Amino acid sequence: MSLSDHALLRYDRQIALKDFDIDKQQQLAAAKVIIVGMGGLGCVVATYLASSGIGQLTLVDPDTVSLSNLPRQILFTETDCGKAKVEVAKQQLALRNPDCQVIISQQAFGKSSEWLARCAEHNMVIDCTDQLSSRQQINHLCFTTSTPLVSGAAIRMEGCVISFTWQKDEPCYECLSHFFGEPVGSCVENGVMAPLTGIIGSLQAMEAIRHLTQYGSETKGRYLLYDAMNFSFTPLKVKRNPDCRLCA
Numbered sequence: 001m002s003l004s005d006h007a008l009l010r011y012d013r014q015i016a017l018k019d020f021d022i023d024k025q026q027q028l029a030a031a032k033v034i035i036v037g038m039g040g041l042g043c044v045v046a047t048y049l050a051s052s053g054i055g056q057l058t059l060v061d062p063d064t065v066s067l068s069n070l071p072r073q074i075l076f077t078e079t080d081c082g083k084a085k086v087e088v089a090k091q092q093l094a095l096r097n098p099d100c101q102v103i104i105s106q107q108a109f110g111k112s113s114e115w116l117a118r119c120a121e122h123n124m125v126i127d128c129t130d131q132l133s134s135r136q137q138i139n140h141l142c143f144t145t146s147t148p149l150v151s152g153a154a155i156r157m158e159g160c161v162i163s164f165t166w167q168k169d170e171p172c173y174e175c176l177s178h179f180f181g182e183p184v185g186s187c188v189e190n191g192v193m194a195p196l197t198g199i200i201g202s203l204q205a206m207e208a209i210r211h212l213t214q215y216g217s218e219t220k221g222r223y224l225l226y227d228a229m230n231f232s233f234t235p236l237k238v239k240r241n242p243d244c245r246l247c248a
């Protein structure tokens with residue numbers, strides 16, 4: 001996909017990056033990405049991916065905007081309360097970058113043949129959901145279709161990011177299950193500090209761009225934990241679980 005003069009000007013600071021150049025900006029323009037969940041993570045991921053030149057975003061979320069969403073969900077305002085999140089997000093992203101094609105779905109993402117086909121048509125899925133069951137379903141669909149997956153989570157004052165590109169010996173999300181412990185519930189019961197979703201969502205957007213363009217080093221099995229309470233990032237290495245109920 002060749003870039004217009006307008007696009008060359010718009011993305012000039014990215015194109016100026018060493019080894020990124022016009023080639024990788026063109027790869028972003030050709031990329032199709034699904035974002036599941038338009039909460040605190042999804043709003044940030046969608047904003048950065050649209051603004052940095054991704055060609056097509058598919059936004060998936062069945063919910064409507066509520067007042068308690070507003071501290072984290074930066075695409076929405078008080079006048080949007082009661083409206084479908086994906087509708088408002090589409091309008092806001094069009095204002096920020098009309099060159100990004102935005103497709104929306106108010107269906108819940110699930111293990112259906114329709115979603116399996118849609119995963120296979122996209123270059124990447126970004127998991128911005130807040131339920132373990134949703135994460136497991138997304139992992140299952142991406143594993144089945146070998147669609148790269150960037151997964152992020154944020155709760156209380158803690159967050160994490162990991163990517164799955166389905167290479168040999170790479171773990172899947174289920175392989176990490178020993179990290180989960182007892183289910184901790186959602187942000188509704190546990191709370192979450194607003195900028196945390198901005199930090200984790202930004203890391204997810206950065207990883208998405210890196211994987212879509214093969215820019216920078218590989219991150220096979222690297223799991224990054226962020227502890228906001230103690231101002232620390234901890235990188236962990238996750239191995240494939242030989243007894244994993246999905247990928248073993």
Ligand SMILES: [Zn+2]
Pocket residue numbers: 171172173174175241244245246247248
């Ligand atoms: Zn696995």
